[in-house]
Amino acid sequence: MRVKDLVVLVGVIGIILMMVVPVPIWLLDVLLIINISVALVIILVGMNTTHALQFSIFPSLLLITTLFRLALNVSTTRNILAHANAGSVVTTFGSFVAQGNIVVGFVVFIILVLVQFIVITKGSERVAEVAARFTLDAMPGKQMAIDADLNAGLINEQQAKERRENIAKEADFYGAMDGASKFVKGDAIAGIIILIINILGGLIIGVTMKGMDIAEAGERYSIMTIGDGLVSQIPALLISTAAGLIVTRASSDGNLAHDLTAQIFSYPKLLYIVAGTITLLGIFTPIHLITTLPIAALLAFAAYKMQQSVVRQQAQEDMLEEEQQIEEVRSPESVISLLQVDPIEFEFGYGLIPLADTQQGGDLLDRIILIRRQCALELGIVVPVIRIRDNIQLKPNEYVIKIKGNTVARGELLLNHYLAMSPGIDDDSIAGIDTLEPAFGLPALWIDEVMKERAELSGYTVVDPPSVVATHLTEVIKKYAHELLGRQETKALIENVKESYPALVDELIPGVLSTGDIQKVLVKLLREKISVRDLVTILETLADYATYTKDHEILTEYVRQALSRQITQQFAASGDSLKVITVGPTLEKRIAESVQQSDQGSYLALDPSSTQLIYQRVTDQVSKLIQAGQPPIVLTSPTIRMYLRQLLERTMQDIPVLSYSELEPNVEIQSMGVVNL
Known part of the structure; x- marks a missing residue:
């Protein structure tokens, strides 16, 4: 057996013997000082623990210290009643608190006992009971969380085992605290009973056996009773407070002092308000400024120092974050983040920053949300998040749109102007800067505010720069939706x-x-x-x-x-006849004969001269339809539609190619031209 084990055993046996064997007064003084020291150590340890399991021996220690106090109470009571002397420690405590007034001493002692019994002990008992109940109720959930982390590979088997053991220990701890708190409550009740015994027994023994008069016996035994009660109740109060601290504190990274300073004093501006309130209290109430002003000044100074500390801490955190970012850039793993390519990017020069800056009235972000909603309704897909950033390498008024890192469109804006598009008949009185509308490539003018009203009266379509960007971005998304x-x-x-x-x-x-x-x-x-x-x-x-x-x-x-109904409504939404370019029988026959079959599927195999001739004939018909103000649509039979589309999309990607089976029977089809070979 080790020495420290032997010391603990001897100490417990000694506590039990103290209840039976009389203890010399000098030894009793030493034991009382030890009792106070142990109580101080326990409360300080409780204040510096960050988790309840760090002081898992506390329930057992609570029982031993309670037994030790009861043994000391028995010994002091024996000396008080037998020798009218309980030692210098008890007498000193009683005399110091009473200050020559027994009534004051009793009032102080009774208040201390009530605080110990009703407030601290009762509260600690209730908190321990609730904590034990909730800990037991939460055990299954915690066990399942550990199993889930283990299955997900977040922890290994050893870590899972340690967590399970901690959960079991935590449940045992709070269960033991629930029971140990009953000892503290019983100790407080025993202190009250011993107080009554010391007073009544002391009066009886002092008068009948010691030959004292009632006044002398009352004063002498009262002082010793008050001292005995204080010597036992003060350590009991400290240990009860430690019990309350341990069961009420949640797990944290710091001790009680760290948490207090970090949480309570983390709002310096509130201390200024408190300082001002205390100052007003001294001005408008009978409380003099001599009393309130120093406290208010101290609070204001503390708030100022805390503000300085917050600024320094923020600067340090920013510096550490910057150093961490530099280290991440230097590390080999940082290259991996550069491989990420955004699906859609919108970059603009510094002159267009007001478009995206909400503080300057920019609504580009709101427009992009509407664009994504519009594309979801029209295309049926969820457009990825559009990355918006400024690019100093661009011209001040220039912007580019990128799809998967590649530039697919660009344009320039004049923020203090409006884009005016002619209705077909130009008005020479409308002066502006010639340009092209970026979405459709139509000729347009950048006009100022003065020309805006005149252009609208002349039939021009006038739009602001954000609308130009939104339209361009929408058309780009529609064009490249298949890549997204x-x-x-x-x-x-x-x-x-x-x-x-x-x-x-x-x-x-x-x-x-x-x-x-x-x-x-x-x-x-x-x-x-x-x-x-x-x-x-x-x-x-x-x-x-x-x-x-x-x-x-x-x-x-x-x-x-x-999807014939949907396609019909898309190209003949107004209900009018559908004006199309039809494919003649000679061209259909030529394409059908050129279809080849392979293991990967069918494909169109035309010689270059025939391909060039088809391009020329289709282009001629498309030009006629455009000149007539009609959108070009090519209509063919279902058997060759996909092959004709494959042929035309290389040079005429935006021209729809439809088949008769894709149109509803009630649609009137009007042929504006025929493509033949």
């Missing part, structure tokens, strides 16, 4: 449909088609500016025909035919 739809985005769209149509999705994916197959079909639709918002119809069509063919081109044609 990847497999991950397609999966998100399918998951959204699955919430309402689980049977459809389960039948199609992954047994019939994969997510990548569906993505290819959607991309082909978006490339021709066909909305995929009606995803249910698209998936239903794919489920019907994918069992016969896996060719994405053919599946896309089936989907287009299923």
Whole structure:
């Protein structure tokens, strides 16, 4: 057995013997001082713990110290009643508190006992009881959280074992505290009973056995009783307070002093308010400024020092953050972050910063939110977040739009001007700076505020710079929407449909088609500016025909035919006749004969001269339709539509190519030209 184990055993046995064996007065004084010292050590340790398990021995220590105090109470009571002398420590405490007035001493002692019994002990008991209950209730959830972290690979088996042990220890600790608090309550009750015994027993023994008169006996025994009560109740009060501190403090990274200064004094401006209130209290009340002004000055000085400390701490944190960023840049792993490419970027010169600065009235961010909503309604896809940043390498009034890191469009704005587009008949009185409308490439003018009203009266379309940017960005997104739809985005769209149509999705994916197959079909639709918002119809069509063919081109044609109503409304929304360029029989026959089959699918194999001739004939017809003020649309038979589209998209990407099966029967078709070979 080690020496410290032997000391603890001997100490506990000695405490028990003190209740039976008389203790010399000099030894009793030493033990009383030790009792006070132990209580101070316990409360200081309780204040400096950051977690309850750091002082897990406290419930047992609480029981031993309570037993030690009771043994001291028995010994002092024995000396008070037997010898009318309890030692210098007890007498000193009693005389110092009483100050020659027994009534004052008793009042102080009774207040101390009431505080100990009603406030500290009762509160600690209740907190320990509630903490034990909630700890036990939370154990299953904590265990499941540990298992989840272990399964996710966030912790290893050893860490999981340590956490489980800590949870069990925590439950045992609060359960033990719940029981140990009852000892503190019983100790306070015993102190009150011993007080009564000392007073009554002392009076009886002093008068009947010691030959004292009642006044002398009352004064002498009262002083010793008060001293005995204080010597035992003060350490009890300290230990009870320590118990309350331990069970009421949540886990933190610092001790009690650190948490107090960090949390209570983290609002310097509030101390100024308190200082001002204390000053006004001294001015407008009978309390003199001599009393309030020093305290107010001290509070104001403390607030000033705390503000300086906050500024210094913020500067240090900024410096550390900057150094950390520099280290991250220097580290080899920092290169990985440079590989990330934003789907859409909008960069602008420093002269266009007011567009995005809300403090200067810029509403570009709000417009982008509306653009994403508009694209979701018109295209049926979720447009990724648009990255907005200024670029000093651009001209002051220039902006560029990037798709996956590559510039696809650019333009220039004059913030203090308006963009005016002619209705077809120019007004020479409208003066401005010649330019091109960036979204559609139409000729336009930048005009000032003075010319705005005159241009509107002349029939010009006048828009402000933010609207120009919003229109340009919208058209770019529509044009390159097929590049923004990847497999991950397609999966998100399918998951959204699955919430309402689980049977459809389960039948199609992954047994019939994969997510990548569906993505290819959607991309082909978006490339021709066909909305995929009606995803249910698209998936239903794919489920019907994918069992016969896996060719994405053919599946896309089936989907287009299923979306005939949508396509018809898109190109003939006004209900008028649809003016188109039709493909003649000779061209249809030539294309049909040039279709070749391979393992990867079918493709169009035309000689260069025939291809050039087809381009020339289609271009001639398109030019005639544009001159007539009509949007060009090419109409052909369903069998060759996709091959003609493949041929024309290399030079005429924006010209729609439709088939008769994609239009509703009630639409009147008016041929404005025929393309033949």
